[in-house]
Amino acid sequence: MADVDIKYATPEAIEQVLQGKTPAGSGWKDGVDGTELNNAYSACAGPIMPSPNGRLPG
Template identity: 65%
Template sequence: MVAVALAGGLFTAASGCAAEPPSPRERLIQDLKTEPQFKDYSDKQVECLADAYIKYAKPEAIELIMQGKTPADSGWKDGVDGRTLTRDLAACNGPIAPSPTG
């Protein structure tokens, strides 16, 4: 009887735990996958874009964009180097795996 009560208590405790909400990165990946301009992107390319946005964009700007709104300013974090940002975003557009033909 004690074992049944303990097992029942553990089951109740475990089933009462809520699943963790998706991280901002996971939410952004899912959002990007719904955008028509990224429909031909591989999962790796979408993940690459999400990582660049997380690295360079302000969190509040990402939230606004996922809501279909436009940030009041550029949306990029202060001090972001435009060349580095452009390079990192451009790297996501190219092939992720090296071409077998070089």
């Protein structure tokens, strides 16, 4: 997920987060599409499907 943040967030926003601060503005680079960002984060998590028996794997 850090790769997504590095790709889409401004360097200033990343620095502010590392300092424990909330980034000013959105923190995303100009032109970042919300759908594109959501898809990138979803790709990190992989598919989310309910378990047929209601239990988590492992």
